[in-house]
Amino acid sequence: MSALLKSELRKLIYLRANWLLLLWSGIFAALGTVAPILILNSDNGPGRGAFSGTETPEGINGVFANASGGYLFALILGILIMTNEYRHGTAVGTFLVTPKRSTVLVAKLIAASLAGLVIQLFSFIFAITSGFIALTFFEPHAPVPAELLFKVFRASAISGLVLGIVGVGLGALVKNQIAAVTGAVIWTLIVEGLVVAFVESIGKYLPAGAIFGLVDVDFGENDFNFSIENYLSPGPATLVLLGYAALFSLIAMRTTLRRDLD
């Protein structure tokens, strides 16, 4: 297993596209913290009245909660780890070296999980740093408590570990790389975002809703009636995410073990 895991990590490290993905995850998460600071502090910005400003603790919570938003890239990397094998025909070589496909799958799931963690930690640091820099232009602002950073860090780490696994399962199921990545992006940025924001009763059980519950910070009163009270608390949210990891691991196993490699 350790040899296989080393081989999987080597694939991740050698591919330049993966490093670009890491960079994009940081930029995406940084936009999530910097953009609200700019909007909340603009005189006539659309968000000015909708949410609390950065001079309030709730406003600061709303800004830094977004630092865990790079999980989409952990999901995409998980998809690439699996679909690259089919797209480039390397699955044949991989399964010839290790005919026991379940062992290969376990190595891939571990590698994807670790890669997802790295993506999320990198994007968290990038987003937090960018947020602090942006705030210096809009003094005075409410302090950024360590507890808030810890909560967002926790959500980033757990979501990275889980979404990498979900990506592998999705990639094993769909196989077509473009379809899997496009579907994941549309789902995460549009469908899931809308459901989580406007249909909390369902949205709180979706991955993004569970990550939102895991962040667990108060946004205060806002025009969208958007409150953390409507989402799962961190314990159940973690269990929901682990459930997704288990479900997609099972999907990856069942599809890959049975599939003919023509």
Add this chain to the structure above:
Amino acid sequence: MSSVKIEFKDLSKRYKDVLAVSNFSAQVQSGRVTGFLGPNGAGKSTALRCLLGLVNPTGGGAEINGGSYSQLVDPIHKVGAVLDSRGFHPGLTAKQNLKIMASASDINFSRIDEVLELVDLASAANKRTKGFSLGMKQRLSLAIAMLGDPEILILDEPANGLDPLGIVWLREFLQKLAGEGRTILVSSHQLAEMQNTVSDVLIINKGVLVAQGTIKEICKGRSLEEAFLELTLRKSA
């Protein structure tokens, strides 16, 4: 004294309405180069993929050294395979692709330089494979197959897309490997080339074995091409 290294036992594979391989039984002896011949769609690639555990048979099976491929311990050291000219990531260099395969099976990286030399690809070791010609890709596939220094080689159309120089190189390469006593099962459409390279022949048509024997037994004084056409056309008629 040769022994049976590879055995197909009543192998069948059906894809929905298409019976790709039907009750195919054949043996490959150790230390011999066996040509696996058949028209397009005859079932050669499917049979080889069943042998290597990549495709699940719907009936029967195929064995290497008396067991299924998945039962082999450390298979890369027992069997090397070239199934098509893909099988490596285009964004990586030849050496990086080989390192990935080597690290998955704990093979020392010094072996990478050896196999690259073996297939005359040392000068392109650090080039990304997306810029490789088809001939270079075939050589890299062979390098990957040779990584574990296996005693058995299974090659599916290794001459596909090769120019005349590449075909000559491949013939000499296979003859060199055969001279080392390795067992080689090679499928090909290049019948003239096969006649100069193989010692035994398996002919498959429409998923069914139509002939098996030494090249002398199969040809009976004719060229391999003539024998092949007669056997496949006669069985089709």
